[in-house]
């Protein structure tokens with residue numbers, strides 16, 4: 001099984017200005033499936049308020065995972081592989097506990113480590129995919145830095 005499947009309705013092209021890009025190879029109907037891809041890793045977004053680490057629902061942090069002590073909805077969300085097989089074991093072993101927050105609607109800095117940690121763990125777990133599909137992805141870091149200098153707006 002591959003991690004990305006394109007239909008014959010999409011052509012992947014490349015040029016020196018924008019890098020890789022997709023072009024419709026035929027007329028498309030709204031909502032038509034042209035690409036499926038298994039994510040390498042996923043998790044809470046930047047500046048996320050507290051969310052369940054199993055299903056990403058916004059959460060009041062009243063229920064914590066019985067293994068790691070981080071917010072989850074319930075026992076069903078504790079055992080979701082994206083959580084259980086990633087930060088849950090790392091945090092439990094290192095005794096990294098979630099610190100209660102006063103306002104569960106505000107961005108929670110404690111969550112900033114979750115997605116990068118999941119990426120690092122996925123890198124160890126699937127070295128071939130990392131080397132052959134993810135590591136070669138374009139960062140566009142220089143383009144973002146150039147835009148920032150021109151406009152004064154921070155785009156990360």
Ligand SMILES: [Zn+2]
Nearest residue numbers: 052055073077
């Ligand atoms: Zn949940």
Ligand SMILES: [Zn+2]
Nearest residue numbers: 065067068088
């Ligand atoms: Zn846990």
